[in-house]
Amino acid sequence: MYILTTAQMREAERTAIEDKNVPSILLMENAARGVVEEVLKLNVSSALIFAGKGNNGGDGLAIARLLMAEGIRVKIVFIGQRERASADCLKNLEILEGYNGDITYNDINVPIRHYDIVIDALVGTGLKSRLSEEYAAIVDNINEKAKLVLSVDCPTGANCDTGEDYGTAVNADITVTFHMAKRGLLLYPAADRCGRLVVKHIGIPYDTEYNSFTLDNSAAKKLLPLRKADSNKGNYGRALFVSGCDLMTGAAVINCMAAYRSGAGLVNICSTEHVINVVQNILPEAVTSRIENMDCNYGNVTAIGSGIGISKKSRELVKYTVENTDHAIVADADALNIMAEDKSLIAFKGVITPHVKEMSRLTGLSTEHIKSHMTETALEFASEYNVVVLLKDSHSVIASPNGSICINTTGTPAMSKGGSGDCLTGLVAGLIAQGADIFDAACLGAYINGLAGEKAAEEKGEYGILASDIADNIPRVMDMLKQAHLEN
Numbered sequence: 001m002y003i004l005t006t007a008q009m010r011e012a013e014r015t016a017i018e019d020k021n022v023p024s025i026l027l028m029e030n031a032a033r034g035v036v037e038e039v040l041k042l043n044v045s046s047a048l049i050f051a052g053k054g055n056n057g058g059d060g061l062a063i064a065r066l067l068m069a070e071g072i073r074v075k076i077v078f079i080g081q082r083e084r085a086s087a088d089c090l091k092n093l094e095i096l097e098g099y100n101g102d103i104t105y106n107d108i109n110v111p112i113r114h115y116d117i118v119i120d121a122l123v124g125t126g127l128k129s130r131l132s133e134e135y136a137a138i139v140d141n142i143n144e145k146a147k148l149v150l151s152v153d154c155p156t157g158a159n160c161d162t163g164e165d166y167g168t169a170v171n172a173d174i175t176v177t178f179h180m181a182k183r184g185l186l187l188y189p190a191a192d193r194c195g196r197l198v199v200k201h202i203g204i205p206y207d208t209e210y211n212s213f214t215l216d217n218s219a220a221k222k223l224l225p226l227r228k229a230d231s232n233k234g235n236y237g238r239a240l241f242v243s244g245c246d247l248m249t250g251a252a253v254i255n256c257m258a259a260y261r262s263g264a265g266l267v268n269i270c271s272t273e274h275v276i277n278v279v280q281n282i283l284p285e286a287v288t289s290r291i292e293n294m295d296c297n298y299g300n301v302t303a304i305g306s307g308i309g310i311s312k313k314s315r316e317l318v319k320y321t322v323e324n325t326d327h328a329i330v331a332d333a334d335a336l337n338i339m340a341e342d343k344s345l346i347a348f349k350g351v352i353t354p355h356v357k358e359m360s361r362l363t364g365l366s367t368e369h370i371k372s373h374m375t376e377t378a379l380e381f382a383s384e385y386n387v388v389v390l391l392k393d394s395h396s397v398i399a400s401p402n403g404s405i406c407i408n409t410t411g412t413p414a415m416s417k418g419g420s421g422d423c424l425t426g427l428v429a430g431l432i433a434q435g436a437d438i439f440d441a442a443c444l445g446a447y448i449n450g451l452a453g454e455k456a457a458e459e460k461g462e463y464g465i466l467a468s469d470i471a472d473n474i475p476r477v478m479d480m481l482k483q484a485h486l487e488n
Contacts, residue, residue: 001216005183058091064096065101120150155194172193172194177198215447233266239299239433255429261430300327351388351432388442414464419468453470
């Protein structure tokens with residue numbers, strides 16, 4: 001599913017109105033009908049609508065009229081100066097007045113608790129800064145007193161490009177957005193303000209392809225490497241993992257487990273003798289080799305960094321691997337911290353998988369800046385170093401050097417455990433081993449890893465899952481996607 005920036009959404013609307021001759025008031029009416037469809041599913045008998053003076057407020061006024069026609073008791077609070085209302089907003093206000101709608105103006109003390117649902121149509125997708133004191137007071141009142149909240153297009157207070165909420169935004173139970181999802185609504189903290197996100201089509205033509213998207217099952221299944229009846233292990237690639245050290249043996253185990261669970265044909269763990277002994281006891285399927293006998297061009301993908309530590313030896317190992325590997329590299333964890341010390345090591349085709357703190361070390365930017373500029377940070381780094389960036393967070397951002405962006409929305413707080421990143425690294429490398437495009441493997445790997453975490457949490461609960469539980473659920477998720485692919 002494509003996702004848009006606010007600028008792209010404005011251009012889509014301009015194209016519909018100016019080039020396709022779609023009346024703007026019709027788009028507003030279609031948007032209102034989409035919201036009303038969702039409201040009627042909730043079986044409410046009364047609604048309080050806060051409407052601003054812009055087109056978002058115009059949507060709210062049209063919603064009010066349509067809900068009145070459905071027999072729902074509606075109260076409208078119009079916020080702002082009537083004479084400064086947008087043309088379509090003013091038109092809907094005049095229509096509603098003709099319907100004798102129950103409208104008050106700039107009343108921030110309306111009894112919110114008297115209504116089954118509050119509909120937030122105050123500020124649309126164009127917000128770029130903190131709300132004014134007046135609007136912030138209304139938002140705080142909604143958050144404190146509303147029984148149920150639906151936001152129109154986006155929660156008031158959220159930045160639909162960056163995901164920032166500036167500390168004050170509506171906490172919606174449902175957000176109904178139009179045409180396509182907006183990028184910032186998939187990023188935290190705005191994603192947490194949206195509740196359930198619903199996308200409604202409003203009559204804008206779909207004649208443009210965009211470079212930002214999010215995967216769903218339908219899109220993910222198309223990226224899945226399929227198994228052939230007439231095949232052997234050689235058909236599904238070989239992955240080399242330079243991972244683990246005597247104090248962190250588990251990283252290598254999880255790497256290997258995830259890669260095998262993803263379908264890779266052969267997985268080689270290259271590490272210390274102690275790590276190899278542990279791996280052989282837990283995963284007898286693994287091929288192993290000692291660091292001193294490392295073959296950098298084993299197979300068709302090398303993953304390095306999980307659990308290797310920071311030492312003179314590990315620095316030499318990262319440098320040697322980068323300089324002597326001809327195929328794709330997946331760099332994670334300590335390899336990234338070493339590369340942060342020497343950026344010349346980021347000279348390979350492949351993927352880096354930093355979390356926000358590791359990205360801070362790589363870029364010199366603060367974690368706060370990165371959290372509020374996830375897509376920009378990932379895109380700029382991908383372009384500068386010609387590498388795919390999988391910037392890990394609650395909703396991860398995957399950026400390609402060509403400017404493509406994927407925001408992954410799968411996962412669960414249950415995955416906030418040591419080893420989850422090692423599982424992701426193993427999964428991405430396993431997909432590349434099977435022939436997946438590097439960017440596709442990063443997008444699909446994040447998607448599957450998150451779903452596997454969700455499945456594990458369903459079985460073990462939100463507190464108790466382990467990284468190995470995530471890895472064990474990878475086949476379950478991939479089989480689900482495969483079945484969906486075959487059914488289509």
